[in-house]
Amino acid sequence: MTNREQIKKYINKNQKEFIDVLFTLLKQPSISSQNIGIKECADLLQGIMKKAGIENVKIMESNGHPFVYGDLMSPENEFTLLIYGHYDVQPPEPLDKWISPPFKPIIRNNKIYARGVGDNKGQLLAHILAVKTLLDLQGSIPINLKFIFDGEEENGSPNLKPFMVKHKEMLQADLIYRSDGPLDSSGAPIINLGGRGMVSLELTATGADRDHHSGNKGNIVPNPAWKLIDLLSALRTPDGTVQVEGFYDDVRALSERDLEIIRSNYFDADEKAKTYGLKHLDMDGETYFKNKSVVPTFNINGIASGYMGEGHKTIIPSTATVRLDVRLVADQDPRDIFNKIKNHIQKIAPDIKVSGEGSFPPSRIPTDLPVVQAVIKSIEKTYEQKALIFLAAGSSGPNNIFTDVLNKPSISVPYANADEDNHAPNENMNVDLFFKGIEASCNVMNDLADDEPS
Ligand SMILES: [Zn+2]
Structure with missing residues (x-):
C-alpha cells in the first residue's frame, strides 16, 4: 500500500x-x-x-x-x-x-x-x-x-x-x-x-384588540409584552436551565469514554472569546464542549412588540411575539419536546398562542x-x-x-x-x-x- x-x-x-x-x-x-x-x-x-x-x-x-x-x-x-x-x-x-x-x-x-x-x-x-x-x-x-x-x-x-x-x-x-x-x-x-436537532416555535401574546394610550389606559389594559417576558422568565432560569416539565428526561447520559473525550479536547477561553468577539468567556473547557454538543439550548432568536421607530410612541401594544429555537441533543424527540413546551405554557399562560415552525431530530x-x-x-x-x-x-x-x-x-x-x-x-x-x-x-x-x- x-x-x-x-x-x-x-x-x-x-x-x-x-x-x-x-x-x-x-x-x-x-x-x-x-x-x-x-x-x-x-x-x-x-x-x-x-x-x-x-x-x-x-x-x-x-x-x-x-x-x-x-x-x-x-x-x-x-x-x-x-x-x-x-x-x-x-x-x-x-x-x-x-x-x-x-x-x-x-x-x-x-x-x-x-x-x-x-x-x-x-x-x-x-x-x-x-x-x-x-x-x-x-x-x-x-x-x-x-x-x-x-x-x-x-x-x-x-x-x-x-x-x-x-x-x-x-x-x-x-x-x-x-x-x-x-x-x-x-x-x-x-x-x-x-x-443537534432543532424545534422552532413562535409564541404570541395578545392584549386588547388594538394599541392603547399608555397614560389613559395604563394599569387597566394588560400589556402583552410583559405577559411574554413573564412567561419567558418562567421557562428558563438565569443560569440557562430550562424549566419546562420533563425537558431533560430523554437527554442521553454520558459514558466514561464520552467524558474522557470531552475533557481531553484542547480549549483556550481567551482565544475563543476573541473568535466570538466577546470581551471574555467565563467557561472552562469541559463546560464549553458539553454546552456545544450534549446540552440542549433554549434560544430567543427574535422578539417584537410595540413601537421602535424614531422618538417615543407611548402605547400599550396589542401583541407581542417571540421566536425560539431549541437545539436538541440525543435522545430528545422534537415532537415530544414541542408538546412539553406547549403543555407547560398552557398551564402557566393559557392565553399565549404557541405554534410550531418545523423541527428535526x-x-x-x-x-x-x-x-x-x-x-x-x-x-x-x-x-x-x-x-x-x-x-x-x-x-x-x-x-x-x-x-x-x-x-x-x-x-x-x-x-x-x-x-x-x-x-x-x-x-x-x-x-x-x-x-x-x-x-x-x-x-x-x-x-x-x-x-x-x-
Ligand atoms: Zn452552506
Whole structure:
C-alpha cells in the first residue's frame, strides 16, 4: 500500500491540475434557491467524477434538484464508505461586497476566493481527487466507495430523506462520511460524531384588540409584552436551565469514554472569546464542549412588540411575539419536546398562542465504535495535530437522516479554514487546506480498510 509520504508527494506534484479542476467547478454557478446553473453543474460534476475514475456515475432525479451518484466497488473489499457532499451554493448577494466576482475564482494571499469554494465544492472535490490520487498511485482502493452529492443542501435538503429511503439498498454502507464547515479557529481538525436537532416555535401574546394610550389606559389594559417576558422568565432560569416539565428526561447520559473525550479536547477561553468577539468567556473547557454538543439550548432568536421607530410612541401594544429555537441533543424527540413546551405554557399562560415552525431530530453515534477510533487516528496523523472531538456538532446537519435511514454511523470531518466566510461575500478556502483535504480523504480511505466495523 502507498504510504502517506507518497500521497503527499503526489498531491504536491499535481497541485496545478487539482486547482484547475476546482476552478472549473467554481466557475459554474449552482444556486439552488434561485434555480441557476444546477443542471449544468450536475453535468460538470458527473464528468469530473468519471475522469477521476469513479464508476456508475449518474444524475438521479428527485422531486427537487437532482442528486449525482457514483461508486467504486470491488468484491475483494469488505468495508463500504458512503461520502456525502453538496454541489449547490448560496446566492452570492450582496455582489458589491465581493472583492472579486463570486464565480470568477482567484487566489489571493494563499486563499481561493469564490462562491461555494468552502461550502462545499472544495471539500466535495477533495474526496473525488483522493480517488484519482489513490488510483494513480495504487491502482485500486482497499475499500468500496459510494458518493452521493446533493443539489439542494442550501435549501435544507428537502428531498434527501425520501431519496435515501427510496434508494436505501444502493446507498447502504458501513460508514457515512461528510466534509462541510470549518476546522477549529485554533487550526485543529474537528470530528463530529452527530448533530443537534432543532424545534422552532413562535409564541404570541395578545392584549386588547388594538394599541392603547399608555397614560389613559395604563394599569387597566394588560400589556402583552410583559405577559411574554413573564412567561419567558418562567421557562428558563438565569443560569440557562430550562424549566419546562420533563425537558431533560430523554437527554442521553454520558459514558466514561464520552467524558474522557470531552475533557481531553484542547480549549483556550481567551482565544475563543476573541473568535466570538466577546470581551471574555467565563467557561472552562469541559463546560464549553458539553454546552456545544450534549446540552440542549433554549434560544430567543427574535422578539417584537410595540413601537421602535424614531422618538417615543407611548402605547400599550396589542401583541407581542417571540421566536425560539431549541437545539436538541440525543435522545430528545422534537415532537415530544414541542408538546412539553406547549403543555407547560398552557398551564402557566393559557392565553399565549404557541405554534410550531418545523423541527428535526438530533443524532449521536457511540464514541467507542472501532470505526470512530480509526477515523480519529487517521485524521490526527494527517493534520499532525490532536483533533477536537464533538460528540455532536453544535449546528444541525443531515447526520440524523443517514443514521435514521441507513442505521449506520455518520461522521463529519470539515476541511475548510475557520474564516472561510461561507454564505457571506468573499467566501474562501485556504489553498493548503484544500490539498490537506485531499490527503485526509486518501488516508481515511486507506486506513478504513484496516478496520473491522461491528
Ligand atoms: Zn452552506
